[in-house]
Amino acid sequence: MSSWVVALMLGVSLCMGFLGLVAFLWGLKNGQFDDKERMMRGVLFDDTEDLNSAHLSEKNHTTKK
Secondary structure, eight states: OOHHHHHHHHHHHHHHHHHHHHHHHHHHHTTTTOOSSHHHHHHHOOSHHHHHHHHHHHHHHHHHO
């Protein structure tokens, strides 16, 4: 492989890494990773009654603390 190909590959990989870091930091700044449990609980319940009962149990759990 010639040296210009290696330099091009290195440059492209550094740019992609920088873009990934910027996207991650943007997500941290905007609170994309703050909600730990809410989105995963939505997967567990199929209908409205299950969601309402889960909400009530969570509400009761947080008031007991």
